Amino acid sequence: MARAKIALIGAGQIGGTLALLAGLKELGDVVLFDVAEGIPQGKSLDIAEASPVLGFDVAFVGANGYEAIEGADVVIVTAGVPRKPGMSRSDLLGINLKVMEQVGAGIAQFAPDAFVICVTNPLDAMVWALQKASGLPTHKVVGMAGVLDSARFRYFLADEFDVSVEDVTAFVLGGHGDDMVPLVRYSGVAGIPLPDLVKMGWTSQDKVDAIVDRTRKGGGEIVNLLKTGSAFYAPAASAIEMATSYLRDKKRLLPAAAYLTGQYGVDELYLGVPVIIGAGGVERIVEIELDANERAMLDKSVASVRELVGECQKIAPDLGA
Numbered sequence: 001m002a003r004a005k006i007a008l009i010g011a012g013q014i015g016g017t018l019a020l021l022a023g024l025k026e027l028g029d030v031v032l033f034d035v036a037e038g039i040p041q042g043k044s045l046d047i048a049e050a051s052p053v054l055g056f057d058v059a060f061v062g063a064n065g066y067e068a069i070e071g072a073d074v075v076i077v078t079a080g081v082p083r084k085p086g087m088s089r090s091d092l093l094g095i096n097l098k099v100m101e102q103v104g105a106g107i108a109q110f111a112p113d114a115f116v117i118c119v120t121n122p123l124d125a126m127v128w129a130l131q132k133a134s135g136l137p138t139h140k141v142v143g144m145a146g147v148l149d150s151a152r153f154r155y156f157l158a159d160e161f162d163v164s165v166e167d168v169t170a171f172v173l174g175g176h177g178d179d180m181v182p183l184v185r186y187s188g189v190a191g192i193p194l195p196d197l198v199k200m201g202w203t204s205q206d207k208v209d210a211i212v213d214r215t216r217k218g219g220g221e222i223v224n225l226l227k228t229g230s231a232f233y234a235p236a237a238s239a240i241e242m243a244t245s246y247l248r249d250k251k252r253l254l255p256a257a258a259y260l261t262g263q264y265g266v267d268e269l270y271l272g273v274p275v276i277i278g279a280g281g282v283e284r285i286v287e288i289e290l291d292a293n294e295r296a297m298l299d300k301s302v303a304s305v306r307e308l309v310g311e312c313q314k315i316a317p318d319l320g321a
């Protein structure tokens, strides 16, 4: 059987890490695309030269033309510019919106059957724009944020409890930002919910609250440490987990930014919710019950995503028309 083809649009910090992980996991042959000349070619060759040492058989191609992504099964999009000092949020939105228009057109022309995972920020608005610009069905275009946010939550909890990260599950809903909704009731260790672990004396409510807060600000914590650039190892690992579930039809239940058509009372908006990812793309959107407090937090998150998408619609009123 032919190998799968994975196209990575954006060969920056996350793009390069995605290429290495796709190789290590032998997910398929990799095309690394970027507008910057030499970067995708250089990173591809460097990783290919690591393959005899690490022991994987994957072909790597670096490219500056969209024809290279022809027939890709999965496309992971990290293309864009980061926010620079002096740049307003709207400036960033306008620039990355243009990038999504270019990338969407490239995908529509050369990889219309792909499963597309958007990583570019601001995530919930950019995945919306990418779906509009590509015209691909909504169940084939998702945003990566929830896997990363819940991974951070899991790591902090495992560290607090001194247990294996493998036994910690955690759930995060809503948009990717400071008002994301970490769901404490649905998180815990090997099936024991967090509120029970507080009762058992494993931790205190104050510590749980502090971990929730740290999870919400997890991206900023890394930015402050790195000084230049943002997190890339964990974001890349998270997108690879989503791609793996699609390519291997694993039907993982993962939090992802998915297009809602009435679920959670939200219509025509991408929002972080639990979904099943299998060979059909987003095969199901899972609606869990929320209490009044969780609902209020989700509503706040929905409002900020709507505001961002509203700004995109103002900048590019004809997008997807």
Ligand code: A3D
Pocket (backbone or CB within 6 Å): 009, 010, 011, 012, 013, 014, 015, 033, 034, 035, 036, 039, 078, 079, 080, 081, 082, 099, 102, 103, 119, 120, 121, 122, 123, 144, 145, 148, 176, 229, 230, 231, 232, 235
């Ligand atoms: P970076 O290392 O700057 O890579 C971005 C790449 O995009 C650069 O190599 C650019 O040359 C390239 N690029 C710019 N414009 C285009 C274009 N029109 N077509 C193709 N390529 C282009 O950034 P990074 O890899 O660290 O991050 C990539 C994106 O992911 C950023 O928008 C981050 O904000 C975002 N990000 C999201 C999360 C989430 O959890 C959602 C986490 C971390 C980073």
